[in-house]
Amino acid sequence: AQSVAQPEDQVNVAEGNPLTVKCTYSVSGNPYLFWYVQYPNRGLQFLLKYITGDNLVKGSYGFEAEFNKSQTSFHLKKPSALVSDSALYFCAVRDGANSGNTPLVFGKGTRLSVIA
Amino acid sequence: EPEVTQTPSHQVTQMGQEVILRCVPISNHLYFYWYRQILGQKVEFLVSFYNNEISEKSEIFDDQFSVERPDGSNFTLKIRSTKLEDSAMYFCASSDGQVSTEAFFGQGTRLTVV
Numbered sequence: 179a180q181s182v183a184q185p186e187d188q189v190n191v192a193e194g195n196p197l198t199v200k201c202t203y204s205v206s207g208n209p210y211l212f213w214y215v216q217y218p219n220r221g222l223q224f225l226l227k228y229i230t231g232d233n234l235v236k237g238s239y240g241f242e243a244e245f246n247k248s249q250t251s252f253h254l255k256k257p258s259a260l261v262s263d264s265a266l267y268f269c270a271v272r273d274g275a276n277s278g279n280t281p282l283v284f285g286k287g288t289r290l291s292v293i294a
Numbered sequence: 295e296p297e298v299t300q301t302p303s304h305q306v307t308q309m310g311q312e313v314i315l316r317c318v319p320i321s322n323h324l325y326f327y328w329y330r331q332i333l334g335q336k337v338e339f340l341v342s343f344y345n346n347e348i349s350e351k352s353e354i355f356d357d358q359f360s361v362e363r364p365d366g367s368n369f370t371l372k373i374r375s376t377k378l379e380d381s382a383m384y385f386c387a388s389s390d391g392q393v394s395t396e397a398f399f400g401q402g403t404r405l406t407v408v
Contacts, residue, residue, distance in 0.1 A: 212396055221298075221385060222337065222399040229394040268337060272393065279325050279349050279391055284337040 180205045182271050184285035191259045192293050199254040199267050199288045207275025211252040212282060213243055216266040225267075228252060229274075239263070259292045266290075296320045300386050300400035307376055307407055315371045315403045317386030326369045327387040327397060328361065330354065337385070343369065344391070376407045 181204045191197045203209050213225040226237025233245040243254045254267060266289050270282040299318045307313050319326050328340040342349040343361050358380075360372045369388075373380055383404050387397040 210394055214399070221401040222387075224396045224398070227394075227396055266334070274393055277391075277393060279342060279344055280393070281327055281329075281339045281342050281350060282397055283339070284329075286336040287334075 180271050180273050180283045182269050182283055182285035184267075184269055184288045186288050187286075188289045188291065190291045190293060193261055194258050197254075197256050197259040197263070197290065197292070199269075199290060201252045201254065201269030201285060202250050203252060203269070203271045204250065205271055205273040205275075207273045209245075209250075209252075210272040210274050211243075211245065212270040212272075213237065213241070213252075213254050214268045214270060214284075216268065216287075218265075222268065225254070259290075261292045261294050264290055264292045296398075298386055298388055298398050298400035300384075300403050302403060303401065304404045305406070307405070309378060309407055310375050313373050313376055313405060315373075315384050315386075315405070317369045317371070317400055318367050319369055319386065319388030320398055321367070323388035323390050323398070325349075325389045325391045326361075326363070327389075328371045329385040329387060329399075331383045331385065331402075333382070340371070340384075373405075376405075378407050381405055381407045 183202045211228045214222040228245045236242045269285040301316045326343045331337045341351045341355045358374045383402045385402045386400045389397045
């Protein structure tokens with residue numbers, strides 16, 4: 179079975195500082211990993227994904243994430259946070275051994291608050 | 295850019311009433327999903343749908359729930375007799391079915407059962 183853990187309910191960071199939102203996963207096959215962002219009263223917006231290849235993937239709005247197989251982690255990062263980055267962030271996983279129809283499994287979400 | 299659209303954005307219903315939530319997936323996608331998010335909490339999978347039948351469903355998706363693709367564009371979620379605990383944000387998603395492809399989500403329908 180697939181699972182995702184986001185150990186932090188809330189992350190606070192000052193504007194201009196680097197941010198990290200943590201995610202660890204568990205799958206039996208190869209992990210396909212995704213980050214989504216949810217702004218207030220909005221839907222889930224895709225940020226980036228790791229499928230294969232370079233462990234550092236870059237996505238929308240200056241976000242990047244690093245895949246670490248030995249630590250089964252896929253932490254979301256940004257070098258310099260903006261107040262507008264404040265939102266709810268979800269990590270999701272799909273087992274690459276399964277079909278594409280297999281639904282994404284989401285973590286519980288981490289609320290990022292960037293303070294001016 | 296193509297997008298998933300959901301209607302209505304907000305639905306208020308009385309306990310015991312039936313509701314139908316509507317979704318128009320991205321036109322060339324073949325796989326459709328419903329997820330639920332109870333106020334600011336985890337996004338939970340309800341059901342996936344392909345080729346006019348349910349592919350997979352979670353424990354949440356009991357006999358009160360049903361899905362349908364009544365025509366070539368709409369994908370609906372019906373809750374037969376709503377309960378207070380059905381109050382949540384319901385998200386529709388679609389994908390092309392490639393295992394490496396992300397799912398595209400709609401803006402959600404906020405269902406409030408009173």
